[in-house]
Amino acid sequence: MNFLILHAPILIIAIPLLAAFATLLISKISPKLRNIFVITVLSFVLFLVLLLAHQVYTSGMQVYVLGSNQTTVATPSGYSIPVRIMLTVDGASIFMAIITAIVSLVGAIYSLSFMKKYSGLDKYYTLLLLMSVGMFGMEFTGDMFNLFVFLEILSISSCALVAFWTHKGEPSEAAFKYMVLSCIGALFVLFATALFYGQYNALNIAMIASRMKYSLLDKIALGLLVAVFAMKCGAVPMHMWTPDAYSKAPAPITAMLVVASQASLYALFRGVFTLYNVTLNCLTVGWIIIILGVLSMFIGVTMALPQHDVKRLMAYHAISQTGYMLLGIGVGLAVLGDTNALNSYGLMAMKGGLFHIINHAMYKGLLFLTAGAIFYVTGTRDLNKMGGLAHKMPLTAIFFMIGALSIAGMPPFNGFASKIMIYESVYKFNPVLSILAMVVSILTLASFVKVFHSAFMGPQLPEYKNVKEVPKSMLIGMGILSFMIILFGVFPDIVVNTIVAPAANALVNQGSYITKILGGA
């Protein structure tokens, strides 16, 4: 057990990686064995993540230095600079890792029956594992160049999965657009890394942060990082790839793509809070993020209303919900230098934003999975052709209702808990933003009423006389997420205090992060 805890950070990344390489070989033996193997591996990873989470919450940040002769000593003896790659697992990283592990497992379980009738499944599961590796790698890394490498793994595997259905042209088109944007973005991140390297001769995030001078080059690097990661998480007006990619990917992949965008969001926060923190002009950068967030909220939800492709509609809602997170974190960043304001409402806004991340991963994942279930039985995503499905698929209808009420911020579901945190704290910062957020919430409810009405309500349509409830593994996948939503809704206090508050504190306290890695400098 001690061995597992000590090596947990690398095992969480290396085991799915090993499994991904082995999956191609195993599926040559038997497809059934491969399915069991993938599920086992992802469950074991979830177990490891929870173990590591317990360790992080009891004894603080974990550092794992790869390839040295001791796991935790970052700098070689006699030198004050870390030369090896290290994994740093603090509250924020483990928070994202929990989300990633849960959603990956659910996605894999759901895929068992959803993807059964398609060919190329060995590559599908390989890519699915690699995608979760990419996310874990981005979340745990403490090194700028390593971040770039795992960003590429994540974007390549997710693009390949978006283009999985090659019998039509649209998935390839969506994947190509996503790929071009993420390639340019990743290369810009590499350029920013090169700027840091040129000035400080360091690639380690803590080392760069401790040497940060905020010169013109740092400003350019900051601009590049903010723009790229905001684009990767789908902030308006760089969101155009999101509806394309989300609507054309297979449903379990879409649920994972949501988490992938949140990993980029995490990278944005890591860059702004840990690399720069108070050296930067907090108010300006905070307002940039707030404006991106508000635009995302408003344009996302208004564009969602007239859509008639159910997954495209949900993709626009994903953009709109990303706006809430950006708003919450942006307010936290804007008051970062001001201790009073930070304690009175800034930290609460950040907690709200972070809590919204985990809530959003759960309910948006659930909604995309129910959309996949609808597609599975009807063969269409067009809302105009649907109706009366609740007669035959009562469980899916209930799951959809849970997700829809949660995303609209209806009490007592979890969406409400995080939204009220954002409303109240943002109201103190700027009342207009808060009111806008409420309006967006109402519009969200309105458009989900539309989906629910046109897909599930109404008389039973003649063309869907023979539909049946979806297979068991899909129900299990959706059931897990609904259970999590209700759990988070009923016990918001426990969730906020155990996993969200450490994440917010880890982001704000740059000093303790640097001290932990470089020693008391």
Next chain:
Amino acid sequence: MFTLETNTGFWNPIIWIIAFLVLCIVIYVLRSFGESSYKKGEQIKPFLSGNPEPEKGDVHIRAGNIYWGFTESLKEYYKTMTNIHTGDINDYVYWFIGILAIILVVVSVSGGGL
């Protein structure tokens, strides 16, 4: 345990769940006051006034018709928005580079931090 303290207020899901249950009971009680001798199928006919019963598919309001008024009144807005969402890869890169330019200018003009 159930109460989430935000700094200005609090939020307790249990109260809401209890309120919801009470509401359900009230509705159930109200429903039990209704006519108990309702017969399915036969008593609809007076409402149709002798007309034939419409097909099931026609009764259902399709998605395209919901919120028609809303989109109609915001026609100009939606026109601009659809113009922006061209689906052209060059435009995607346009927007990305444009926002990058704005952020770079704002960040570098606004000067140092603390």
Next chain:
Amino acid sequence: MIYNFPFIAAVILIGLGVYACMFKRNLIKIVIGISLIESGVNLFLITLGYRKGVAPIYTNAPSGASMVLPTPQALTLTSIVIGVATTALMLSFVMTIYKHYKTLDARKARRLKG
């Protein structure tokens, strides 16, 4: 004597690539543009690591000479392989798009919009 000319050359390559991504309609031209950005960034990294000296290899090195910085070379090695991987995947997407759409024009190959 040459001041920062290698840096500037690298930046010009990046600029050419971004230009191609923004203004060229042909999908393969866009991929070529990304290839150019990548070459530019690689050149930039290698140039960052240069100082007067020999290659960082002890085999057959002249004694007493200083060596150029080895880290950027390792990073560039990584980034070159990543580059060929992304290029291959993008080109395979282009081929699939051509198979279904029969065009390489970014303005015609857009069924996803709105």
Next chain:
Amino acid sequence: MNKKIGFFAFAVVFVFFFLSAVYLHPFGEPSETDMDDYFIDNGQNETGANNVVTSIVFDYRGYDTLGEATVLFTAVAGVAVAFRRLKK
């Protein structure tokens, strides 16, 4: 019209890239070199490889190399997915 705005944005971004090239340290004189000096001084002792670049690629930053090999593997799987034969 649209093209002009796009070109303007491109010009602004390019100017910033250009500035970053000009404001860096002069070519051939890196300002700080402590990490790389460590590699040059101790690389041979610690790993036994004469080629310092190899010792960085496979030892000090071996994890990056693993990621890079994974990227290639992912791309191959992606190409295979794009060109696979579809079940009828």
Next chain:
Amino acid sequence: MIEDIAQIVVLLIIISTGYLAIKMKDLLGAVISLSIMSLLLSLEFYILQAPDVAIAEAGIGAGLTTAIFVLAIRGTKRMEGS
């Protein structure tokens, strides 16, 4: 001195081949231009004392990337316009 001049010349040719690569209407020509640029880039890497990267760039950039591009152009269309 002579090295600096050589470097400037190589860099200028790199930039001009890069320009040609995005300017040519014939995609095959553009790809060949890109390949020449890669080759010169590997020469430049060699001048900058990075033989490891030079071999990689010559093998991957000039060889395999070109092959992949040519295969893709064979599978699609050769001319940019029309």
Next chain:
Amino acid sequence: MRGMSKIVRTITNILYSFIIIFGFYIIMHGHLTPGGGFQGGAVVASAFALLVVSYGALKIKDMLKAKNFSVSECSGLLAFIGLGFLGIGTVFFYNFLAGKGGLFGNVIYGINPGDLNTAGVLPLMNIAVGIEVLSGLTLIILYMFNANNPKEEK
């Protein structure tokens, strides 16, 4: 696409074995001279690309099988990550063989021609990565080539 003329094939026949040997030389001497797994793998893969181009789809089907390359790619990667896992007694990716003496050589410091067996796990990793890269890049070429010639597959 049909194969090229007889002259090209003859030259390829002579040339490709030399290129492959040169590639493996680069892989093996990665820790002593410029080169390593990636560069050597790329050189070997370009030899295979030459074969593909000069022989065309008909014959290449028998000579280079995508399935075999896929297996060797996976096994190369598994060997690489396995070497990482072997060091997990101390830390993942720990170079547990370097400077151990005996079979693994004693390191001579400073400027020297060096020995093949000194660098611990680095040469093994070079070989593993070399196998992975050469089969990965060849697979990409093969897949794209086969996608261009769907009719000739039978």
